[in-house]
Amino acid sequence: MNGTVYKSTGSWYTVKSVEGDFYECRIKGKFRTQNIKSTNPVAVGDHVVFQLEDIGDETVAVISEIGERKNYIIRKSVKLSKQTHIIAANLDQVFLLITLNNPPTFTAFIDRFLVTAEAYDIPVVLLFNKLDTYSQEELDEVDYLMGLYSHIGYTCIPIEAKDGKNVDKVRAMMVDKTSMFAGHSGVGKSTLVNALEPGLQLKTTEISEQHLQGQHTTTFAEMYDLSFNARIIDTPGIKGFGIVDMEQDEIGDYFPEFFELKSECKFNNCLHLDEPKCAVKDALENDKIAWSRYRSYVQMLTGEEDSPYRER
């Protein structure tokens, strides 16, 4: 049978078959995990093949194969820093919620997130939330940012999650897809999910209560079916994408507007810093590339880890 992994606890996997039934599955033997040193061979979102097998008196569902992943997001395992933990696989899109205030979302954070998503090969949609709380000046800033990012090619939607404004636009984009929501704590992720699907209880609060009690819990991602033929992957306790290891000369390729100009730079390995005849620097001087984007790029390149804009 074929199915998709909805939940994983480390030894058991909840799989939904294409027929729509849920099975608690085990895995058997060793899996080739596409050259990733990962602590978990099967992740939420994985497409799997499984069989019902009789073991003794019991019938057990056993996963025997994992389909090729179109993308996946990983974290370093806490205990074994060289090993990684696959959080989720086969995401169609991630919605990044952005607020100018309460909390502030800096462009450096947005850009770092976008670069990581480009590296993971996951499309991002930018949702500018809490528009009802902004002054005219802040609304102008939102307009500017939406212009900037939509020009690069990212879909931008202004929303008010609390009173449901434009939530229908988000819903329409989610149909037939597997999505994830990201953004700083307090940007309105839970509020938006509640507006999209009233009554859906995600694990977020449960986890933070456990944290308050000082308990260490491993957080596992979980997939949920929504009533309008959409799926979301909830990753309790995980706010951003973390940091992907990237080679220096690869970072610029994940800024789409830089990548587009790269072939016009004099040197094909141009890092767009002080090289002569750099098309990216030219575009920057001519206001065709935003300074905020270039600043984020240089920050990532030079690894200014102590920057106040660093991802939380």
Ligand SMILES: Nc1nc2c(ncn2[C@@H]2O[C@H](COP(=O)(O)OP(=O)(O)OP(=O)(O)O)[C@@H](O)[C@H]2O)c(=O)[nH]1
């Ligand atoms: N005024 C206004 N408040 C909003 C809006 N969206 C969310 N909020 C409020 O912002 C606060 C934080 O929202 P949450 O949905 O809990 O934020 P979150 O991103 O889920 O936060 P974490 O669970 O910490 O990651 C709540 O008090 C919401 O009511 C909005 O569009 N307008």
Ligand SMILES: [Zn+2]
């Ligand atoms: Zn260049």
